[in-house]
Amino acid sequence: xxxxxxxxxxxxxxxxxxxxxxxxxxxxxxxxxxxxxxxxxxxxxxxxxxxxxxxxxxxxxxxxxxxxxxxxxxxxxxxxxxxxxxxxxxxxxxxxxxxxxxxxxxxxxxxxxxxxxxxxxxxxxxxxxxxxxxxxxxxxxxxxxxxxxxxxxxxxxxxxxxxxxxxxxxxxxxxxxxxxxxxxxxxxxxxxxxxxxxxxxxxxxxxxxxxxxxxxxxxxxxxxxxxxxxxxxxxxxxxxxxxxxxxxxxxxxxxxxxxxxxxxxxxxxxxxxxxxxxxxxxxxxxxxxxxxxxxxxxxxxxxxxxxxxxxxxxxxxxxxxxxxxxxxxxxxxxxxxxxxxxxxxxxxxxxxxxxxxxxxxxxxxxxxxxxxxxxxxxxxxxxxxxxxxxxxxxxxxxxxxxxxxxxxxxxxxxxxxxxxxxxxxxxxxxxxxxxxxxxxxxxxxxxxxxx
Numbered sequence: 327x328x329x330x331x332x333x334x335x336x337x338x339x340x341x342x343x344x345x346x347x348x349x350x351x352x353x354x355x356x357x358x359x360x361x362x363x364x365x366x367x368x369x370x371x372x373x374x375x376x377x378x379x380x381x382x383x384x385x386x387x388x389x390x391x392x393x394x395x396x397x398x399x400x401x402x403x404x405x406x407x408x409x410x411x412x413x414x415x416x417x418x419x420x421x422x423x424x425x426x427x428x429x430x431x432x433x434x435x436x437x438x439x440x441x442x443x444x445x446x447x448x449x450x451x452x453x454x455x456x457x458x459x460x461x462x463x464x465x466x467x468x469x470x471x472x473x474x475x476x477x478x479x480x481x482x483x484x485x486x487x488x489x490x491x492x493x494x495x496x497x498x499x500x501x502x503x504x505x506x507x508x509x510x511x512x513x514x515x516x517x518x519x520x521x522x523x524x525x526x527x528x529x530x531x532x533x534x535x536x537x538x539x540x541x542x543x544x545x546x547x548x549x550x551x552x553x554x555x556x557x558x559x560x561x562x563x564x565x566x567x568x569x570x571x572x573x574x575x576x577x578x579x580x581x582x583x584x585x586x587x588x589x590x591x592x593x594x595x596x597x598x599x600x601x602x603x604x605x606x607x608x609x610x611x612x613x614x615x616x617x618x619x620x621x622x623x624x625x626x627x628x629x630x631x632x633x634x635x636x637x638x639x640x641x642x643x644x645x646x647x648x649x650x651x652x653x654x655x656x657x658x659x660x661x662x663x664x665x666x667x668x669x670x671x672x673x674x675x676x677x678x679x680x681x682x683x684x685x686x687x688x689x690x691x692x693x694x695x696x697x698x699x700x701x702x703x704x705x706x707x708x709x710x711x712x713x714x715x716x717x718x719x720x721x722x723x724x725x726x727x728x729x730x731x732x733x734x735x736x737x738x739x740x741x742x743x744x745x746x747x748x749x750x751x752x753x754x755x756x757x758x759x760x761x762x763x764x765x766x767x768x769x770x771x772x773x774x775x776x777x
Contacts, residue, residue, distance in 0.1 A: 331566040333703040335737045337657070338572030339531060340532035343623040349499050350491050350626050354401050354592070356426055358631030359411050360386065361419040364670040365460045366467050367393035372422055378405045383433040383607050385458075388421050396458045397470040399424060400629035402431035402607040414653050414660065414667040421668075432665035438605040441657035445602065447477055448517045458608045458671075463591035464654055466672040466714075469598070473518065476588040476713040478666070482521050482572045487510050487528040487592040488555060488562035491655030494675045496612040497592045499625050501528070505542040508592060509550055511599035515590065516549045523549045525571050529557045540628050559657065560735040564589050578731050585615070593674075603703055611669050615641045619678030628669055634676050635665040645680045649714040652677040656684075658749075687745040698738035698748060704731050707736040709747050715751050720758045729755055 332494040365371035367390050368390030374380060380399040387397030403426045413419035439453070455470035463486060468726060485508070489497040501508060512524040528536050536552050543550050553571050565576040575587045581752045590598075593612060600606045608632055616623035621642030628637065634653070638644050653657040653667070654675055669676075698708035711729050723729040732752045739749045 328626050330556055330558070331561075331569045331703055332705055333701045333737065334560060334566075335701050335740050335751055337492050337740060337750075339557075340616070341495050341498070343497040344493075344614055344625050345498055347623070347625055348493075349496070349612055350624055350640070352626045352628040352632065352636065353762060354426055354428070354430075354629050355632050355636045357406070357633075358401055358424050358426065358629055359421050359633065359668045360397060360400065360424065361411070361413055361421045361668065361670060362387050363413075363419050364466060364672065365395045366465070367391055367395075372408050372420065374405045374408065375423060376405055376408060379403075380405060381431045381433040383436045383609060385607075385616035388714075393468055393471055394435065394605075395460050395470070396456065397422075398458055398607040398609055399433075400631050401426045402429050403427040406654060408552060411668075412666045413662050414662060414670060414673070416660075416663075419505070421482060436605045438600045442514065442602050445514070445517070447473075450514065450518045450598075451735060453601050454545045455599060456607070457597065459594060459597045459601060460608070460671050461591050462593040462597065462608075462611070462671055462674070464658065464672045464674060466670075467585065469590070469594055469650050470590065472590075474600075476583045479583055480519060480586050480588040481521060482568070482574075482587040483515050483521050483524045484567060484571055484587060484589045485515075485524060485526040485592055485595050486562050486564075486567055486589055487526050488567060488593075489532070490529060490557075490559045490562040491657050491675075493616045493677055494614045494655050495616075496625055496674055497750065498535050500523060500592060500596060500612060501532070502538050504596060505538050506546070507596045507599045508539065509542045509546055509548045510603065511595035511597075512550045513546070513548045514598055515595065515687070516572070519588065521549075523551050526550060526552045527555050527567050527571050528552060529555050529561055531557045554581070560703060560733070560737060561705065563733050563735055565733065578728060608671055611671065611673055613637060613669060613673055614675040615677075617652075617677035617679050619645050619650075619680035621645060630669060630671060632669045634662070634667055634669065634777060637669070638665070638678065639675050639687065644678050647688060647692070648680040648681040649677045650684065657740065658734060685745065690744045690746045690747060693744055695743060697741045697743065701737045701741045703735065703737065704733060708752070711755070712746060712748055712751050715755045720755050720762070723755050724759045732756065732757060
């Protein structure tokens, strides 16, 4: 068993509804809405106009900077609109709307690599970049930037298959149904980084997936090792996963690469396999559709840009008493205000709640029990972070309490008996800090210009 990290919680995993259900292929919808931002960094610039014909895998969004990733058409058909549409992060985002012609025509530029074994690290970076691969666990950081910035600096390459959030089972099913893709993708990363082995971290409650991967590793004689981890949330967080497998702690304000570790999501690894062995960019996503509001929960693979209403329809619809929709897991996901938003590269789950999974308190009052401090995996003090933010003192939140180190895992909110909205407050506090930083930079730039 791998090492343990500090803190964490043990929520009911709620995975029984879907962990034994195979991934179903969703029939492509009549129309997809593909937002031009599905990554950290500047949004892409649309490359198509209304009336243009597009094919599967054709690039339709040009990266807006180095920390960005191109976007591709997920169906073949005709561009019906290029306009702002509802966005899963809130507000609207410039999007390309494609009417499906149901011909499934693949772009003529899609070609697998002739000799995958001869790929150099630089070539793999370029392939990953052109395929628009980002962190598919939800962070959506462009993968080519992660690889290129970590080459020569890391000696631990880790695949994150922990899938520690409740309800979500897409990674689990991928391990069971597509182990060869996982292992060959991991082997590509081993060769790229020049390491003897790549580690796959998976929680103990998915032992059947670990056994399947180990069998495939033996058959392929691959340089991959499966590490079975303690079942504890947030085991899949980067810093906690790095500590559990390598024994190294990531310093405050630093990245796993600063501790010699580079971590990739399981489905990101599969996307790398597909980019190399099939030549296909990111055009599909595996999504777990579950929760008490879903009539028939499933694991579904669908084209990027599929409206979430189509996912719920494929699961028999929603119960009448459904009161909340969340994109992502219940701990770190974002509540959605509309079913008009669409599936993006980082969408791992769509949850609908109709029962008592979430309970609110009108005027929550902290009772100073300290439970939030005991479960914080970063060793922060949420009780005081919340107190200072409620007083508007974001400077103390940033400087004295190291609030910017918060990974927004939700463990403190989960364990709080007073039902304080801790994670929500910390997200807003971090945004205040970032806004102040950008304002200061803009002011300095203006003063420099005037001088």
